[in-house]
Amino acid sequence: MNHHAAPTIVVENASLKFENKTVFQDLNLTLQGGKLTCLLGASGVGKTSLLRLIAGLSEPDFKGNTAQAGNLISYMAQTDLLLPWLTVLDNVLLGSTLRGSTSPREKAHELLANVGLGSALNLFPRELSGGMRQRAALARTLIEDTNVVIMDEPFSALDAITRYNLQTLAAELLRDRTVFLVTHDPLEALRIADEIYIMSGSPASLHSPFTLKTKTPREISSEELLELQPILFTELLKASETTV
Amino acid sequence: MNTLSRGIILFLGLILLWETLVITFSIPPYILPTPLEVFNSLFVHKNLLCSEAMTTITETLLGLILGILFGCATALCMVFFRPITLWLLPILLISQAIPTFAIAPLLVIWLGYGMSSKIATTVLMLFFPITSAFFDGLRRTDKGWLDLAKTMQAKKWRVFWYIRIPAALPSLASGMRVATAIAPIGAVVGEWVGASKGLGYLMLNSNERMQIDLMFAALITLIVFSLLLYFSVDKLLRKLIPWQIEA
Numbered sequence: 001m002n003h004h005a006a007p008t009i010v011v012e013n014a015s016l017k018f019e020n021k022t023v024f025q026d027l028n029l030t031l032q033g034g035k036l037t038c039l040l041g042a043s044g045v046g047k048t049s050l051l052r053l054i055a056g057l058s059e060p061d062f063k064g065n066t067a068q069a070g071n072l073i074s075y076m077a078q079t080d081l082l083l084p085w086l087t088v089l090d091n092v093l094l095g096s097t098l099r100g101s102t103s104p105r106e107k108a109h110e111l112l113a114n115v116g117l118g119s120a121l122n123l124f125p126r127e128l129s130g131g132m133r134q135r136a137a138l139a140r141t142l143i144e145d146t147n148v149v150i151m152d153e154p155f156s157a158l159d160a161i162t163r164y165n166l167q168t169l170a171a172e173l174l175r176d177r178t179v180f181l182v183t184h185d186p187l188e189a190l191r192i193a194d195e196i197y198i199m200s201g202s203p204a205s206l207h208s209p210f211t212l213k214t215k216t217p218r219e220i221s222s223e224e225l226l227e228l229q230p231i232l233f234t235e236l237l238k239a240s241e242t243t244v
Numbered sequence: 245m246n247t248l249s250r251g252i253i254l255f256l257g258l259i260l261l262w263e264t265l266v267i268t269f270s271i272p273p274y275i276l277p278t279p280l281e282v283f284n285s286l287f288v289h290k291n292l293l294c295s296e297a298m299t300t301i302t303e304t305l306l307g308l309i310l311g312i313l314f315g316c317a318t319a320l321c322m323v324f325f326r327p328i329t330l331w332l333l334p335i336l337l338i339s340q341a342i343p344t345f346a347i348a349p350l351l352v353i354w355l356g357y358g359m360s361s362k363i364a365t366t367v368l369m370l371f372f373p374i375t376s377a378f379f380d381g382l383r384r385t386d387k388g389w390l391d392l393a394k395t396m397q398a399k400k401w402r403v404f405w406y407i408r409i410p411a412a413l414p415s416l417a418s419g420m421r422v423a424t425a426i427a428p429i430g431a432v433v434g435e436w437v438g439a440s441k442g443l444g445y446l447m448l449n450s451n452e453r454m455q456i457d458l459m460f461a462a463l464i465t466l467i468v469f470s471l472l473l474y475f476s477v478d479k480l481l482r483k484l485i486p487w488q489i490e491a
Contacts (some may be wrong), residue, residue, distance in 0.1 A: 083486035098398030
């Protein structure tokens with residue numbers, strides 16, 4: 001697949017009401033083609049709603065346009081969503097099974113080896129650690145080979161070191177795709193994002209994004225990361241005041 | 245002390261208490277026989293007990309299998325054709341509101357004294373726990389899995405077959421456990437109402453003839469069979485659905 005064709009996704013005038021409460025109104029967001037965009041914000045501010053909207057997972061009372069129509073997306077959630085009755089290999093092949101298309105078994109082997117699960121092909125999810133499960137979920141996301149990848153706090157349930165390693169792995173394997181990643185961890189965003197948005201307020205709005213220039217994944221000691229960290233923190237602190 | 249040795253000690257203690265009670269109050273054997281007399285009866289009538297037990301076992305197993313099939317089919321109907329649920333549910337509830345004892349004589353009239361009326365009683369008693377458990381399981385598929393399937397452009401029936409049904413199996417398994425526990429009751433109730441074979445028939449018959457020791461022997465046979473059936477089914481379900489513990 002030609003990842004140079006990774007599309008830019010434009011969300012225009014998105015509004016969402018939930019039980020008479022306006023979650024957000026007239027929201028505009030651009031996900032640059034082939035770039036990784038992070039969305040930061042406090043819990044409950046509406047990050048996941050916006051993500052579901054872009055992923056085409058129906059939300060009631062939504063108005064607005066997203067230009068993702070026609071683009072296939074793949075989706076990775078906070079929980080691994082591995083099916084407990086399938087082996088790691090069959091879980092990775094789930095998409096082709098559910099579509100009834102031929103299973104790309106060789107590619108699955110290759111991807112599982114890439115995420116360090118080459119020897120766990122025939123294990124069941126219950127036999128894996130949290131980090132291994134999330135790596136299997138990453139392989140399942142990658143095998144879909146879509147130009148657009150949507151991720152909802154994919155590493156938040158992991159310990160700091162496992163999370164760090166998975167961020168590195170994900171940033172490398174997702175390069176040149178249009179990625180939208182929701183997180184509440186500013187360090188995660190600073191390590192792997194090309195653009196960072198902050199969502200805050202009620203109804204929620206988006207701040208003009210931070211654009212990062214250096215190549216991802218960034219080291220903890222990266223100059224750009226260290227320079228932006230206090231600024232991002234200050235913004236998040238301000239944002240939290242407007243949300244409450 | 246492990247479960248087995250505790251069980252054995254409890255069992256022997258109860259037997260001892262029983263024996264003491266009968267001796268102390270000199271209870272006549274036509275009211276309460278001693279454990280020894282019951283074991284003696286078990287041994288003397290072993291051929292009779294075995295052949296009668298075979299009838300009850302066949303009725304129970306056939307009732308259980310048909311009940312599971314019927315229960316699963318009903319649950320699938322209710323999921324696939326939502327409007328049917330509205331019409332089917334009251335009928336299901338009515339079928340459960342009528343005591344089995346009340347409807348069993350009718351089943352004997354309709355289906356005869358043979359095995360079919362007993363199987364029908366069993367099916368009637370146990371299909372509802374199956375239907376209800378499976379239906380619940382099918383409706384409660386993890387929303388995350390369904391979202392994932394949607395982003396994968398999954399075909400609807402494939403989602404049903406590869407996700408919703410396996411996800412409902414742990415729930416179905418608990419319904420099957422309940423059904424397994426009550427299946428022998430269904431068969432015996434059917435036999436009490438009208439039969440010429442089976443452990444229920446033997447119990448009723450020996451009761452009328454004041455052969456209380458034989459009645460106890462039949463009861464013990466029934467208990468042993470029921471326990472064996474339950475634990476075998478439980479073990480089988482654990483083996484077949486290993487993901488039910490975490491689900």
